Structures are given as structure tokens and as C-alpha cells.
Amino acid sequence: MRLIPFIRASALALGLIGGAWAQPAPESAAANAAASAAVAAASAPAPAAPGLGGIQSANIFEIAPDATADPAYGQHTNAERGRVQPGNNAPLWRAVGSGVTGYSSLPTSQAPEAGNLIQPMVQYPGARFTTAGEGWRQVRNHWLIPYGGSLLLIALVALLLLYFAKGSLGQARNEGRPVIERFTPFERSAHWLNAIAFVLLALSGIVMAFGKFFLQPVMGLQLFGWLTYLLKNAHNFAGPLFAVSLAVVLVTFLRDNIASIWDLLWLKNAGGMLGDKQVPSHRFNPAEKGMYWWGMFFPGLIAVGSGLVLDKLVPGLGITRGEMQIAHMIHLVATVVMMSMLAGHIYMGTLGVRGAYKAMRTGWVDEEWAKEHHELWYDDVVAGKIPAQRSGQGVQPQPPVRTASV
Numbered sequence: 001m002r003l004i005p006f007i008r009a010s011a012l013a014l015g016l017i018g019g020a021w022a023q024p025a026p027e028s029a030a031a032n033a034a035a036s037a038a039v040a041a042a043s044a045p046a047p048a049a050p051g052l053g054g055i056q057s058a059n060i061f062e063i064a065p066d067a068t069a070d071p072a073y074g075q076h077t078n079a080e081r082g083r084v085q086p087g088n089n090a091p092l093w094r095a096v097g098s099g100v101t102g103y104s105s106l107p108t109s110q111a112p113e114a115g116n117l118i119q120p121m122v123q124y125p126g127a128r129f130t131t132a133g134e135g136w137r138q139v140r141n142h143w144l145i146p147y148g149g150s151l152l153l154i155a156l157v158a159l160l161l162l163y164f165a166k167g168s169l170g171q172a173r174n175e176g177r178p179v180i181e182r183f184t185p186f187e188r189s190a191h192w193l194n195a196i197a198f199v200l201l202a203l204s205g206i207v208m209a210f211g212k213f214f215l216q217p218v219m220g221l222q223l224f225g226w227l228t229y230l231l232k233n234a235h236n237f238a239g240p241l242f243a244v245s246l247a248v249v250l251v252t253f254l255r256d257n258i259a260s261i262w263d264l265l266w267l268k269n270a271g272g273m274l275g276d277k278q279v280p281s282h283r284f285n286p287a288e289k290g291m292y293w294w295g296m297f298f299p300g301l302i303a304v305g306s307g308l309v310l311d312k313l314v315p316g317l318g319i320t321r322g323e324m325q326i327a328h329m330i331h332l333v334a335t336v337v338m339m340s341m342l343a344g345h346i347y348m349g350t351l352g353v354r355g356a357y358k359a360m361r362t363g364w365v366d367e368e369w370a371k372e373h374h375e376l377w378y379d380d381v382v383a384g385k386i387p388a389q390r391s392g393q394g395v396q397p398q399p400p401v402r403t404a405s406v
């Protein structure tokens, strides 16, 4: 879809180097003098064409200073203004500035905003009543960037404090004999493909939105420009991939993320976080289920939907600037919420819970880990309601849970 930008990027880089190398040798002084004389002549105001009453470079208000005395001066059309002050196009630019659409020969079917230089006035939430482009700029720079950035930082600091306060949760390290298959090869590959696409999108998105505050001062404008250009294209590629992998992950784990009555007991005791023993939960505890719905499912669908509009992949949408501005604002809100929530998931899935990472890397957990973290799920496996091994992956020859009494 967008391979061209990569080729263009490298061609441009090569061109820049080549251009610098191919600079022509300095010409003689006489030739330079002739060249600058030619430039001076070209920029000199053209002499007034005979009979057209043309304007040479003059201050418009010196031409007909009394024109402003006319009470209707402010309401002039451009034609009327041209009659009293030829060359004064203020009415035209005032109309353009307020979003009026002028004549254009382009078919609106192909160019719906043809003839419209500045968008009409709108009131975006958090911005004053102004032209849409300015409104979007205000929402982005006064609200989304400062508050979105703060939310991300707060999430990271909170996780850091949690780690220093509680360390890695759980006693079981999942280093014993693997007896229960927690994630099948299909679930794990869907998860990690999705995780890789997400991390790529998150990092490139953070650089595009916030990089100018922490990267540009270090890298300098040129290098930061190139990096952002490259990451924007990587973002446009990873987006559709994430859309597909996210859909697969959400469908795959949907059934086990539906709330059950046991979750209320878990929530009532905050999962045992305040005590020293975890409250029994099923395959996924309510914190994971909450993460699934409020960190992955809803913000994920909104982030992907608005992202596909920005990628111009939704037919009939993402054509006008207004649609792109609205899609961008929705996208930034949904992705910042998703990144802040998933920072928690990634933390719990690496440092936060002992042995959890191994579960998603190998797919298997030992008896102690299953019992400590997901006792109700473990009981169902022991009772034979859930098979201890769900996929045919043959790497783990072990006796059935029941007979081995695990």
C-alpha cells in the first residue's frame, strides 16, 4: 500500500547527497552580476499595462485614503472594494478566512473541498468558535497533547510506584513441571503478533505526538524530521496489521472474559491485593477482564476504526479535512487511553506477576502457579471440565492431571 514513501525517502536521501555533490562550480563575477540583475529585474513591479489601471507596489491605503469614510466600506464585496481601492482584496480574503467556498473547476465528486481554502467556522469541544483547522489545532495543542501526555506519564509513574511498593506479585514462579496448557500455540502467536504491532504503533505514535518535546531537542530538527517521517510510514503499515490481529485476539479470548458471579467476590476483596492471599478466580481474573474490555476491546475498536479512516481505508470517509480532524482527535484520545491501560497489562505480563510471562511464552503453567493465581480454573481442570491440554502441541508429554493428582 505505501511502499512508495519508503522508496521516496531513500531516493530523496540519495538525491540530497547527490545534489550537494553535484553543485556547479562558481561562475565568474560578471556572470553572477548578470544573474542578480536578472533577478532584480524579474521581481520589480511590472509596469502598469496600458489601459488596465494596474497597480504598482503601493500602500493600498494611500491610493484612496478616503474610501474608508464610506459607511458601507466594511460591507463591500470584493468587486465594490476594487472599484474604490483597486487591488484591495480584503473582502475576498475575509470571505476566504471565514470559510466561504469560491468557484473551482474541479469536480466536487473528486475534490469535495475544491474552492475552499480555509474551512468554515465550527466549535470543537475545548476550542472556541473558529475555523475548523484552527479549532482542531487548539483541541490538539491545548487539550489532547498536554492531558494525553500527562495521563501516560501518570500511568508509568503509578506502575513504578506499584513495583517498588509491592514488587512482583505471587509466590509461584511457574518453574515446576508444566501440567496445564494455559495458552495454545494459536492463542500465543495471535497474541504476540498483536503485541508486536501494538508496541510498534505505540512507539511511533508517541514519537509523532510527543517526540518534539523530548526527542527533537536532543536529535535536532533534521534528524527528528526524518525519524518521524519513517515512523509515520511504519505506523501506516502496522495499523492494518494490528486491526486484523486485534480482531483475532478479541474473538479468541472473548468467551473467557465474560463476567461471572465469582468476579464480584474477587472485586470485593480487590483480588487479595490488600491481604497476602489471592482471591480465587477463573481463567482470567476481573482485573484481566477489565483490561480486556476497557483497555483492549472498546478503545481498540475506536482506535482501529479512526486509524483506518486516517489511513484512508474506509470508503467514503477521510476525504475532507473535517473528517480527518475528527478522526484524528478520536484516534488520539482512544490510543492514549489504550496505551495507558496496556502499560498496566504489559507490566503485569512481565514484571508484575511472577511466572505470567512464561505462561504466554511457552503456553504452559505448573500446578502451583495455576492454583495460586486462577484456583477456580485449576479446579475445573482437575475436575476434568476443562482439558489440561487443548492443542495437539506434543512437546509436553505428561500424564493427565486427574490420575497424576497433578
Ligand code: HEM
Pocket: 182, 191, 194, 195, 196, 198, 199, 246, 249, 250, 253, 257, 283, 284, 288, 289, 291, 292, 296, 300, 342, 345, 346, 348, 349, 350, 356, 357, 358, 359, 360
Ligand atoms: C509487549 C506487550 C505485551 C506483553 C508483554 C503481554 C503479556 C501477556 C501475558 C504474560 C499474558 C498472560 C496473562 C495470564 O496468563 O493471565 C497476556 C494475556 C493477554 N494479552 Fe497480552 N501482552 C502484551 C500486549 C498485548 C496487547 C497489545 C494486547 C491487545 C491489544 C494483549 C491482549 C492480551 C489478552 C486478550 C490476553 C489474555 C488475557 C485476557 O484475556 O485477559 N496483550 N499478555
